[in-house]
Amino acid sequence: MAIQPKLMVFDLDGTLAESKQRMSAQMGDLLSELLQKMPVAIMSGGSWKQFEKQFLPALPTEENLDRLYIFPDNAAQCFVHKNGAWHPQYDNAFTTTERDHILQALDEALAEVGLADPGAKVWGNRIEDRGAEITFSGLGQDAPPEEKRNWDPDGSKKRALRDAVAKRLPEFAVGANGSTSVDITRKGITKAYGIKRLTEMTQISAEQMLYVGDALDEGGNDAVVIETGVPTHAVFAPRETEALIETILHSHHTAL
Secondary structure, eight states: OOOOOSEEEEESBTTTBSTTSOOOHHHHHHHHHHHTTSOEEEEOSSOHHHHHHHTGGGOSOSTTGGGEEEEOGGGTEEEEEETTEEEEEEEOOOOHHHHHHHHHHHHHHHHHHTOSSOOSOOOSOSEEEOSSOEEEETTOTTOOHHHHHHHSTTSHHHHHHHHHHHHHOTTEEEEEETTTEEEEEETTOSHHHHHHHHHHHHOOOGGGEEEEESOOSTTSTTGGGGGGTOOEEEOSSHHHHHHHHHHHHHHHHHHO
């Protein structure tokens, strides 16, 4: 690989792990080795609690965690590791009034597009308040990946819901992210915002980073980072990410 990034940024679901599934020990080992070479950031629409469940347990040690930046809620929050514990670096959480307004608009939009009644089995809550993001998941937060893929194969359901929510909440950002999800955050809070904040925190330019994700095509929830000028690399499964990390590690060894 020609590029030798000074910092790598990864999407989580579909990139480092299967959707909502625990990251593999092998991926954890590779990320741990990568952290010895450079800072690493993870950006996901998932909540901090999801990171605690899905991502952190697969990391083998706490060594070099001070070089790891975690951006839940599509970068509406950032957590950093200091003095042996995780701390919020920033948090764009909703106020109580904003939260109530968003939930009412979401209920109205679900009724408008015919999704108020799931009409099938659901796994967990369909609406999750993540503090800085409110997310609707068509089959529930814990639905199996195969069920999620079959629920809305052409994306029409989530796009219709996104549009119905967006017209009621013009002051917020509404995105159709993931296979069954619609996310609501403050305007301007996207993974592109996360990249910009990351450059401020690390003093590493976007051009010196590499963003890795499985939804970099137009309309995908990773595509917004392209506007920052960060180089990108598309993957289609965690195994491709593992191969990429191994290539990057080998190029760093070779460069020494």
